[in-house]
Amino acid sequence: MRIPESTGSYARDNYLSQGRPGLRGWLLTHDHKRVAILYALAITGFFALGAVAAALVRLTLVQPDSQWISPETYDKSFTFHGIVMVWFFLIPSIPNTLGNFLLPLMIGARDVAFPRLNLFSWYLFMLGGLFTIATLLLGGVDTGWTFYTPFSTMFSNTHVIMAAAGVFVSGFASIVSGMNFIVTVHTMRAPGMRWFRLPLFVWAIYATSVVMMLATPVLAMTLLLIALERLAGVGIFDPALGGDPVLFQHFFWFYSHPAVYIMVLPAMGVTSELICCGVRRRVFGYRFMAWSMLGIAFIGFLVWGHHMFVAGQSMYASIAFSLLSFAVAVPSAIKVFNWLATMYKGVIDFHAPMLYALGFVGLFTLGGLTGLFLAAVALDVSLTDTYFVVAHFHYIMVGGAVMAYLGGIHFWWPKITGRLYSEPLARFAAILMFVGFNVTFFPQYVLGYLGMPRRYHDYPPPFQALNVVSSAGAAILAVAYLLPLWYLGRSLWRGASAGPNPWHATGLEWTTPSPPPHDNFPEPPVVERGPYDYRDP
Amino acid sequence: MSASSLPQASSYAPAVDHLFDAMLLLCGAVAIGVFAVMFAFCIRYRRGHAADREGGNTRLGVELAWTLVPFALFLGIFGWSIGLWAKLRTPPADSVPVYIVAKQWMWRVQHPDGTREIDTLHVPLGQPVRLVMISQDVVHSFYVPAFRVKQDVLPGRYTELWFTATRAGRFPLFCSEYCGVGHPSMRGSVVAMAPADYARWLHAQSSPGLAARGAELFRRFGCSGCHDPGSGVHAPDLRGLYGAPVPLSDGSVVRADDRYLHDSIVLPRSQVAAGYAPIMPSYQGRIGEEDILALIAYVKSLEVEGGQGHAHP
Numbered sequence: 001m002r003i004p005e006s007t008g009s010y011a012r013d014n015y016l017s018q019g020r021p022g023l024r025g026w027l028l029t030h031d032h033k034r035v036a037i038l039y040a041l042a043i044t045g046f047f048a049l050g051a052v053a054a055a056l057v058r059l060t061l062v063q064p065d066s067q068w069i070s071p072e073t074y075d076k077s078f079t080f081h082g083i084v085m086v087w088f089f090l091i092p093s094i095p096n097t098l099g100n101f102l103l104p105l106m107i108g109a110r111d112v113a114f115p116r117l118n119l120f121s122w123y124l125f126m127l128g129g130l131f132t133i134a135t136l137l138l139g140g141v142d143t144g145w146t147f148y149t150p151f152s153t154m155f156s157n158t159h160v161i162m163a164a165a166g167v168f169v170s171g172f173a174s175i176v177s178g179m180n181f182i183v184t185v186h187t188m189r190a191p192g193m194r195w196f197r198l199p200l201f202v203w204a205i206y207a208t209s210v211v212m213m214l215a216t217p218v219l220a221m222t223l224l225l226i227a228l229e230r231l232a233g234v235g236i237f238d239p240a241l242g243g244d245p246v247l248f249q250h251f252f253w254f255y256s257h258p259a260v261y262i263m264v265l266p267a268m269g270v271t272s273e274l275i276c277c278g279v280r281r282r283v284f285g286y287r288f289m290a291w292s293m294l295g296i297a298f299i300g301f302l303v304w305g306h307h308m309f310v311a312g313q314s315m316y317a318s319i320a321f322s323l324l325s326f327a328v329a330v331p332s333a334i335k336v337f338n339w340l341a342t343m344y345k346g347v348i349d350f351h352a353p354m355l356y357a358l359g360f361v362g363l364f365t366l367g368g369l370t371g372l373f374l375a376a377v378a379l380d381v382s383l384t385d386t387y388f389v390v391a392h393f394h395y396i397m398v399g400g401a402v403m404a405y406l407g408g409i410h411f412w413w414p415k416i417t418g419r420l421y422s423e424p425l426a427r428f429a430a431i432l433m434f435v436g437f438n439v440t441f442f443p444q445y446v447l448g449y450l451g452m453p454r455r456y457h458d459y460p461p462p463f464q465a466l467n468v469v470s471s472a473g474a475a476i477l478a479v480a481y482l483l484p485l486w487y488l489g490r491s492l493w494r495g496a497s498a499g500p501n502p503w504h505a506t507g508l509e510w511t512t513p514s515p516p517p518h519d520n521f522p523e524p525p526v527v528e529r530g531p532y533d534y535r536d537p
Numbered sequence: 538m539s540a541s542s543l544p545q546a547s548s549y550a551p552a553v554d555h556l557f558d559a560m561l562l563l564c565g566a567v568a569i570g571v572f573a574v575m576f577a578f579c580i581r582y583r584r585g586h587a588a589d590r591e592g593g594n595t596r597l598g599v600e601l602a603w604t605l606v607p608f609a610l611f612l613g614i615f616g617w618s619i620g621l622w623a624k625l626r627t628p629p630a631d632s633v634p635v636y637i638v639a640k641q642w643m644w645r646v647q648h649p650d651g652t653r654e655i656d657t658l659h660v661p662l663g664q665p666v667r668l669v670m671i672s673q674d675v676v677h678s679f680y681v682p683a684f685r686v687k688q689d690v691l692p693g694r695y696t697e698l699w700f701t702a703t704r705a706g707r708f709p710l711f712c713s714e715y716c717g718v719g720h721p722s723m724r725g726s727v728v729a730m731a732p733a734d735y736a737r738w739l740h741a742q743s744s745p746g747l748a749a750r751g752a753e754l755f756r757r758f759g760c761s762g763c764h765d766p767g768s769g770v771h772a773p774d775l776r777g778l779y780g781a782p783v784p785l786s787d788g789s790v791v792r793a794d795d796r797y798l799h800d801s802i803v804l805p806r807s808q809v810a811a812g813y814a815p816i817m818p819s820y821q822g823r824i825g826e827e828d829i830l831a832l833i834a835y836v837k838s839l840e841v842e843g844g845q846g847h848a849h850p
């Protein structure tokens with residue numbers, strides 16, 4: 001059997017051709033699949049903006065005292081990069097594109113529970129994005145994506161309020177989507193789709209949605225308090241006004257640590273689907289996989305203090321947060337081992353989605369293991385706020401979340417568009433990305449170990465060699481990110497028709513034509529067995 | 538990551554490096570293991586390659602094993618690291634204090650004898666040094682890679698860090714918490730010297746002493762007008778105050794440590810001593826953090842006369 005292969009013709013009556021035509025048909029759509037496409041287009045744009053900012057940063061760091069952009073511009077670049085990549089790419093990436101498109105299909109529903117609200121969340125997201133772009137046009141913001149006080153409230157002369165407003169508004173898009181997904185999973189499952197028959201991707205989106213709903217309001221409140229102190233001089237975080245700067249860090253990380261799981265849990269869900277199809281086996285330890293995601297979501301709320309070991313929090317708080325941080329690593333370890341065990345005795349195909357999934361497992365493992373260094377307080381004391389941390393979270397968020405996002409896009413592309421893309425090019429891009437990623441970020445571990453602090457545009461000359469390697473890697477990475485844009489785009493016109501199930505995968509979404517009709521299924525599905533019912537010899 | 542590029546220059550550094558090396562070994566082994574298994578499976582079970590593919594379903598025992606074994610390992614690392622951390626948080630009794638005031642974008646250092654320096658900190662070898670740090674504006678972080686120590690420096694509150702330098706030389710000091718456009722220029726060095734050299738260096742600076750400067754400021758800012766025993770204003774006598782328990786007007790009792798003295802000067806209303814009217818003016822924004830440190834040193838230096846402790850009416 002050759003995988004992928006064309007399994008039928010392009011479905012003429014699909015969500016793209018049905019429904020109201022033209023731009024209005026898109027901007028006023030209630031179809032979860034179209035909202036997913038709207039989100040995908042928007043975040044692709046934001047990814048490009050964030051990548052340009054990253055390029056400025058990496059170019060500056062080629063020289064220890066580069067003068068080609070001003071220090072102010074450098075600070076605004078890494079701030080913009082962080083804000084855009086975190087809130088306008090990573091957070092919505094998998095949940096709002098693949099999640100939106102696939103969740104109803106995977107559980108056999110016609111749409112999400114609240115289709116109008118779904119569209120509304122996109123408008124909120126775009127409004128937030130508009131504020132962010134306005135911030136850029138007005139001259140940018142220089143606080144770092146972390147908005148630490150009292151710098152952000154009393155000292156920065158840039159457009160903090162505008163930037164915070166963008167994040168604030170986009171946060172509501174998260175809350176609304178999270179709620180929508182939770183209600184959808186609870187109420188819209190097809191007959192026979194019991195909880196433990198849900199694909200792991202659905203579990204992942206479910207766990208993520210819970211985190212989105214519970215954590216994001218805290219971020220919103222914190223940003224409001226920043227505005228209050230900055231505009232009205234109410235003393236909350238600035239000691240000169242009677243406030244406490246460490247309080248801000250508690251609030252901020254109470255959201256931002258769980259936010260890491262908003263980015264990573266969906267990636268784990270995607271990876272589970274990709275691996276099961278790539279090795280044509282049932283996932284090893286389905287229940288452990290589902291529970292471990294819920295476990296991560298829950299314990300993830302209790303570890304925020306590991307960002308503050310040197311911030312002046314009490315010694316006992318640090319001890320507790322350290323222990324809990326090790327605890328949250330356990331379910332992550334389980335997942336890695338279970339993915340490996342799933343490969344055992346499989347029939348492995350090395351198609352592009354599988355390569356991405358393998359890349360995810362490898363990079364996530366490295367990112368997770370270096371996270372253990374940072375969970376150990378005594379090591380964190382010397383490693384925190386250096387490039388070691390930068391490398392660590394890029395391994396999780398770029399090596400992990402972005403790899404999985406792209407793997408998912410490749411895997412479900414035939415479903416979404418009805419077309420097959422060029423597999424050889426896609427495999428090449430996946431491998432190039434893996435290489436480029438490691439060349440970019442591995443040297444940063446070493447830099448951090450040697451003591452190079454973050455957010456330095458001007459650094460001691462001994463650090464130069466490794467920085468040059470890192471920047472060279474970023475160039476490779478840029479090529480690897482541009483490639484899919486080209487061959488995926490081309491497949492829309494040139495691609496062979498995919499038919500309903502080019503991967504011969506299990507899962508309800510593969511039982512309907514590609515692209516799916518407006519109502520998802522020609523006939524309401526009834527579920528009789530669990531996911532991953534692969535019987536390939 | 539050779540030791541030559543990152544010297545071990547404090548008593549703490551080798552201990553941290555042991556833990557780091559152990560972690561590197563353990564995590565490196567796990568990473569290599571994961572990659573090796575992945576490759577092995579990829580080769581053995583690739584499509585078209587004949588291999589035994591019978592059985593191999595979910596087994597609870599296996600899963601429990603790879604839940605519990607990592608957890609046990611994690612507990613081990615946790616315990617090891619906490620032991621080191623507790624050491625870092627308990628300065629030895631014989632450590633000498635040095636005061637650091639951070640501001641955008643420099644480090645100001647005050648030695649107990651009044652010697653002041655900027656962006657450089659001289660310390661004697663073998664002598665535990667306890668840094669008492671505060672920021673005049675935003676959050677900064679005091680980071681000396683060669684010592685493997687780092688501590689954020691906060692506005693409005695003292696934080697502490699101690700180390701014992703074990704190797705002579707000049708070691709880079711970085712600000713590692715982003716603090717605005719000058720953040721990367723907030724660099725300096727720690728110079729560790731043999732005790733004799735250090736004594737000679739200190740002697741050459743010949744400054745009046747921190748407490749003496751504080752006494753001068755105590756008069757200049759009008760503190761003496763209220764607090765001198767003969768002033769006629771109903772204000773507490775500060776002799777013997779340091780370290781003593783202070784009953785507050787809200788009924789609670791606090792110990793008069795550095796933080797209490799700092800807040801008494803900057804935010805007198807926040808903790809009013811029992812039996813006194815809250816008439817002391819706030820000096821917030823009127824006295825710099827360095828001068829506050831000098832004032833505190835002066836208050837600390839006020840001895841108890843005639844065996845009488847710090848008395849509250």
Ligand SMILES: [Cu+2]
Nearest residue numbers: 256257304307
């Ligand atoms: Cu975290």
Ligand SMILES: [Cu+2]
Nearest residue numbers: 712714716720
């Ligand atoms: Cu700084």
